[in-house]
Amino acid sequence: MDDRKLQVLRAIVTDYVSSQEPVGSKALVDKHDLGVSPATVRNDMAALEEEGYITQPHTSAGRIPTDKGYRLFVDRMGQVKPLSAAEQRAIQTFLSGALDLDDILLRTVRLLAQATQQVAIVQYPTLSHSTVRHVELVSLSTTRVLLVLITSSGRVEQRSLEVPELDETTLGDLRTHLNAAAAGRTPEEAAVGLTGLLTSLAPQTLTLGQSVITSLLEMLGSETSSRMVIGGMPYLTRYATDPGSMKPVLEALEEQVVLLTLLGEASADVVTVRIGQENPFKELQTTSVVASGYGSRATLGVVGPTRMDYPSTMASVRAVARYVGRFLAQ
Amino acid sequence: MDDRKLQVLRAIVTDYVSSQEPVGSKALVDKHDLGVSPATVRNDMAALEEEGYITQPHTSAGRIPTDKGYRLFVDRMGQVKPLSAAEQRAIQTFLSGALDLDDILLRTVRLLAQATQQVAIVQYPTLSHSTVRHVELVSLSTTRVLLVLITSSGRVEQRSLEVPELDETTLGDLRTHLNAAAAGRTPEEAAVGLTGLLTSLAPQTLTLGQSVITSLLEMLGSETSSRMVIGGMPYLTRYATDPGSMKPVLEALEEQVVLLTLLGEASADVVTVRIGQENPFKELQTTSVVASGYGSRATLGVVGPTRMDYPSTMASVRAVARYVGRFLAQ
DNA sequence: CACTGGCACTCACCCCACGCGAGTGCCAAG
DNA sequence: CTTGGCACTCGCGTGGGGTGAGTGCCAGTG
Numbered sequence: 001m002d003d004r005k006l007q008v009l010r011a012i013v014t015d016y017v018s019s020q021e022p023v024g025s026k027a028l029v030d031k032h033d034l035g036v037s038p039a040t041v042r043n044d045m046a047a048l049e050e051e052g053y054i055t056q057p058h059t060s061a062g063r064i065p066t067d068k069g070y071r072l073f074v075d076r077m078g079q080v081k082p083l084s085a086a087e088q089r090a091i092q093t094f095l096s097g098a099l100d101l102d103d104i105l106l107r108t109v110r111l112l113a114q115a116t117q118q119v120a121i122v123q124y125p126t127l128s129h130s131t132v133r134h135v136e137l138v139s140l141s142t143t144r145v146l147l148v149l150i151t152s153s154g155r156v157e158q159r160s161l162e163v164p165e166l167d168e169t170t171l172g173d174l175r176t177h178l179n180a181a182a183a184g185r186t187p188e189e190a191a192v193g194l195t196g197l198l199t200s201l202a203p204q205t206l207t208l209g210q211s212v213i214t215s216l217l218e219m220l221g222s223e224t225s226s227r228m229v230i231g232g233m234p235y236l237t238r239y240a241t242d243p244g245s246m247k248p249v250l251e252a253l254e255e256q257v258v259l260l261t262l263l264g265e266a267s268a269d270v271v272t273v274r275i276g277q278e279n280p281f282k283e284l285q286t287t288s289v290v291a292s293g294y295g296s297r298a299t300l301g302v303v304g305p306t307r308m309d310y311p312s313t314m315a316s317v318r319a320v321a322r323y324v325g326r327f328l329a330q
Numbered sequence: 331m332d333d334r335k336l337q338v339l340r341a342i343v344t345d346y347v348s349s350q351e352p353v354g355s356k357a358l359v360d361k362h363d364l365g366v367s368p369a370t371v372r373n374d375m376a377a378l379e380e381e382g383y384i385t386q387p388h389t390s391a392g393r394i395p396t397d398k399g400y401r402l403f404v405d406r407m408g409q410v411k412p413l414s415a416a417e418q419r420a421i422q423t424f425l426s427g428a429l430d431l432d433d434i435l436l437r438t439v440r441l442l443a444q445a446t447q448q449v450a451i452v453q454y455p456t457l458s459h460s461t462v463r464h465v466e467l468v469s470l471s472t473t474r475v476l477l478v479l480i481t482s483s484g485r486v487e488q489r490s491l492e493v494p495e496l497d498e499t500t501l502g503d504l505r506t507h508l509n510a511a512a513a514g515r516t517p518e519e520a521a522v523g524l525t526g527l528l529t530s531l532a533p534q535t536l537t538l539g540q541s542v543i544t545s546l547l548e549m550l551g552s553e554t555s556s557r558m559v560i561g562g563m564p565y566l567t568r569y570a571t572d573p574g575s576m577k578p579v580l581e582a583l584e585e586q587v588v589l590l591t592l593l594g595e596a597s598a599d600v601v602t603v604r605i606g607q608e609n610p611f612k613e614l615q616t617t618s619v620v621a622s623g624y625g626s627r628a629t630l631g632v633v634g635p636t637r638m639d640y641p642s643t644m645a646s647v648r649a650v651a652r653y654v655g656r657f658l659a660q
Numbered sequence: 661c662a663c664t665g666g667c668a669c670t671c672a673c674c675c676c677a678c679g680c681g682a683g684t685g686c687c688a689a690g
Numbered sequence: 691c692t693t694g695g696c697a698c699t700c701g702c703g704t705g706g707g708g709t710g711a712g713t714g715c716c717a718g719t720g
Contacts, residue, residue, distance in 0.1 A: 024683050037693055042684070060683055060700045100476070100490040133470075138463045138480050141660075146430070146484055150468050154476055156488050160430040233563070234580040236573075243567040243576065250564040330471075354712050367664050372713070390671045390712050 006076060007034060008044045009053055013065050013073045017309050022062030067276035067306060070288070074273050074310050081311045083319050087115065091323050101125075101154045105229045108300065108324050113232025115316040116290075118304035119253065120232045123263050124225040125153055125328060129296035132190045135178045135216065142166050147212060149219050153328060159215055163208050170205045174212065177201075187220040194220075225298065226256060228263075232302075239305040248283035249303070258283070263301055268293030269321070271314045276306045290314055294321035295328050336406060337364060338374045339383055343395050343403045347639050352392030397606035397636060400618070404603050404640050411641045413649050417445065421653050431455075431484045435559045438630065438654050443562025445646040446620075448634035449583065450562045453593050454555040455483055455658060459626035462520045465508045465546065472496050477542060479549050483658060489545055493538050500535045504542065507531075517550040524550075555628065556586060558593075562632075569635040578613035579633070588613070593631055598623035599651070601644045606636045620644055624651035625658050 011032045015023040025038040025045060034041065045063055048054045053069035056062065065073065083091075094111045098104040105122050112120035130153040138146040140160060149157045181193035194213050201209045230253060240246045252258045258281050266272040274289040284303070290313050291301025300321055302313060341362045345353040355368040355375060364371065375393055378384045383399035386392065395403065413421075424441045428434040435452050442450035460483040468476040470490060479487045511523035524543050531539045560583060570576045582588045588611050596602040604619040614633070620643050621631025630651055632643060 022683090026683075038683095039693055039695090040691085043692085046685080056684085058699095058701065060681095060698085062683065100488060102488075133468045133476075134466060136464060136466055136478075136480070140463075140482065140484055146463075146480065146486075148466075148478070148480065148486060150466065150476065150478065152470065154470055154488075154490055156476075156478060156486060158430060158432075158484075158486050160484055231584065233584060234577050237577040237580065240573040243570040243573055246573065246576075247564050247567040250567065254561065254563060352712090356712075368712095369664055369666090370662080373663085376714080386713085388670095388672065390669085390710095392712065 002044070002047075004034070004036070005044045005048060006072075007032075008041055009048055009065070009069060010073060010077050012045075012048075012054060012063055013070065016064050017307050020307065022057055022064050024062035027062070065307075067278065070275045070306060070310070071278070074275070074314075079311070080271075080315045080318065083315055087316070087319070090115070091319060095324070095327055104324070104327070106231075108320065109229045109231035112300065112302060112316065112320050113235060115320065116232075116302045116304065116308075116313045117238065118232060118235050118302040118308065118313070119230065119249075120300070120302045121253075121259060121263060122229045122231075122300040122324075123260075123298045124227040124229075125155065125295045126222075126225055126297040129186075130155070131184055131186050132182045132220075133184075135175065135182055137171050137175045137178070137212065139166055139168065139171060145171070145208075145212065147215055147219075149216065157219055159219060161211055161215055163211055166208065170208060173202075174205050174209055177205075177209075178212070178216070182216075191217055191220050226260060228256075228259060230259075235304075239307075245286065249287060252281055252283040253303070262289055262303075263291055263299035266291035266293050266299045266301065268297065269325075271318045271321075272301075273310065273314065290317050292317050292321040294325040300324070332374070332377075334364070334366070335374045335378060336402075337362075338371055339378055339395070339399060340403060340407050342375075342378075342384060342393055343400065346394050347637050350637065352387055352394050354392035357392070395637075397608065400605045400636060400640070401608070404605070404644075410601075410645045410648065413645055417646070417649070420445070421649060425654070425657055434654070434657070436561075438650065439559045439561035442630065442632060442646065442650045443565060445650065446562075446632045446634070446643045447568065448562060448565050448632040448638065448643070449560065449579075450630070450632045451583075451589060451593060452559045452561075452630040452654075453590075453628045454557040454559075455485065455625045456552075456555055456627040459516075460485070461514055461516050462512045462550075463514075465505065465512055467501050467505045467508070467542065469496055469498065469501060475501070475538075475542065477545055477549075479546065487549055489549060491541055491545055493541055496538065500538060503532075504535050504539055507539075508542070508546070512546075521547055521550050556590060558586075558589060560589075565634075569637075575616070579617060582611055582613040583633070592619055592633075593621055593629035596621035596623050596629045596631065598627065599655075601648050601651075602631075603640065603644065620647050622647050622651040624655040630654070 011028050012023050015031065025041040028041055029038050045054065053066060053072055054063040055066050057064060091111060095104065095107055098107050105124065109120045109122045130151045133150040133152050136148040140146050143163060143166060144160055145163055146158060146160045177197055181197045182190035185193060194217060198213050236246055236249065261280065271290060271292045276288060277285050279285050279289065286306060287303055288306045288308055289301055289303050291299055293299050301317060341358050342353050345361065355371040358371055359368050375384065383396060383402060384393040385396050387394060421441060425434065425437055428437050435454065439450045439452045460481045463480040463482050466478040470476050473493060473496060474490055475493055475496065476488060476490045507527055511527045512520035515523060524547060528543050566576055566579065591610065601620060601622045606618060607615050609615050609619065616636060617633055618636045618638055619631055619633050621629055623629050631647060
């Protein structure tokens with residue numbers, strides 16, 4: 001790949017991202033001093049189009065990048081912009097006043113949305129790398145118990161169970177045993193302890209104990225949390241020209257499953273970019289997803305138009321992910 | 331107010347709601363057998379316009395209802411449609427499989443959105459009319475405790491506190507006292523018990539106890555919950571012609587404060603309608619809000635265009651509110 | 661006195677033709 | 691390989707005329 005052709009592609013991408021309009025050969029050489037004439041650029045553009053990196057919406061118009069073009073841009077030319085000092089400060093002050101976990105994540109999602117001017121998604125942190133603080137059992141009715149799991153990270157997870165029968169003392173008994181087996185341990189250790197407990201249950205707590213422990217093991221074992229916070233929806237209107245085009249995106253954002261798979265693929269501490277059709281969901285094939293893991297195994301990211309400012313978005317996502325990760329570690 | 335003029339207004343409202351287009355005198359007499367000629371209807375329309383119930387977008391177009399017109403329509407002609415048997419059944423089956431409170435509310439908001447084809451909001455139920463099940467204290471660090479309040483309705487509310495110093499035994503002590511004072515009681519009773527406890531604290535638990543009890547009293551005292559679930563966002567696109575018009579609505583939906591005041595005004599078991607400019611927030615002055623209280627003091631509702639089908643929307647909101655209220659009562 | 665039919669009038673909307681101009685592809689020369 | 695020149699394409703904005711839905715007014719009628 002010719003060096004100058006890469007330069008031309010980069011120029012096209014940046015210009016198109018900032019202007020939202022097809023960019024022509026003349027405008028290119030004017031704004032970026034490429035040191036060659038428009039005619040030369042046109043030759044390069046023809047080549048780039050041949051190779052599928054750019055396209056023209058109609059004859060006699062300028063060029064716009066294709067998904068493949070953005071991909072090359074991100075891969076080859078992605079020197080991630082460092083954040084400005086002001087942005088650094090904004091991140092710090094934004095989180096400093098947070099009270100509980102819910103509040104931290106709410107602030108995080110707003111921060112990310114505001115920084116990128118796009119829709120932001122933050123997944124609740126996972127259990128791993130935190131320890132079990134406490135297990136609580138509460139009877140809701142004679143045949144329902146509420147199982148509450150509290151972790152050292154301040155996360156509270158609950159689940160309600162149908163159980164055969166119930167009396168207050170066996171419940172209290174079981175609670176004591178559960179905490180003895182799990183409290184203060186990592187999810188993995190707790191799982192071992194609980195499995196052991198399962199075999200040594202007193203006969204009268206057996207049926208109750210089994211279903212409670214089974215649920216608890218599920219809660220501990222789930223690698224990722226299914227809860228998440230979304231913010232920055234109003235930014236959707238910044239890009240859409242027509243309300244119909246927003247519908248699939250809004251639909252995707254309501255589907256837990258979609259969001260989970262979307263974020264799930266990003267691995268810890270690396271910013272992952274998924275551009276347009278690279279996306280596994282057809283609702284999102286006109287959008288790009290920039291995501292990063294944070295903390296132990298949770299993920300956060302933003303959803304925006306394929307024509308987004310990748311360098312700054314990636315920088316913001318990375319910075320927020322890192323900062324929140326550190327913030328939660330305390 | 332002339333009887334036929336009301337009839338004309340009703341016809342204009344229903345036609346305009348279903349067609350989204352200004353309605354003229356001829357079309358009116360054709361579809362609704364008013365028993366009079368177009369000319370007569372025109373006279374009535376001129377009068378209605380004079381009184382501010384309808385308006386014409388431009389000189390030679392038909393009429394559309396004003397906010398005042400919708401208001402009269404809702405007040406005077408609002409025989410609420412009963413739901414079809416299919417809809418009744420849908421409501422029942424939709425909720426039947428729900429597990430915990432989160433799940434119930436998620437299903438509720440989807441149900442409501444789907445039934446009304448609009449954005450739905452469901453506030454978390456309040457504490458009143460349920461009793462305190464359990465109070466849990468968990469130390470997060472040497473100077474932070476997590477305070478968890480579990481109620482008989484299956485609601486789990488948490489708050490994390492900065493406290494002066496901490497040791498495990500005084501914490502356990504305090505937990506026991508707190509539960510003795512609060513468990514099994516209504517919020518009001520528990521508040522009394524806790525206030526009493528406040529004066530009889532052992533010296534070493536005093537500072538810790540004070541801040542914990544203060545927070546707990548706040549949690550118990552807050553009449554309404556600030557948590558809520560939103561659903562049906564994609565339906566926003568059904569009405570907007572231009573993305574810019576959606577922005578204020580999306581902004582309002584992100585603002586907790588706005589949503590709380592919006593829903594807060596609806597009193598229990600009565601369907602409240604707020605049309606266009608009647609709305610206290612300028613972001614929502616092109617929309618209408620239909621809300622109803624449910625359960626003890628929580629509220630649910632939908633947000634849609636002023637040109638909505640009020641009778642069916644009101645019917646759906648009322649039906650869902652009643653059903654969920656009953657469902658939660660068990 | 662309320663209702664009706666008739667009639668002239670008003671505009672938003674649709675359609676089309678036209679010119680403009682940005683941008684292209686190609687080619688021949690450097 | 692690059693460059694200037696040049697003919698060509700075609701989307702877009704503009705302006706004008708026709709169309710038709712709908713109105714307001716008025717005189718006539720039961």
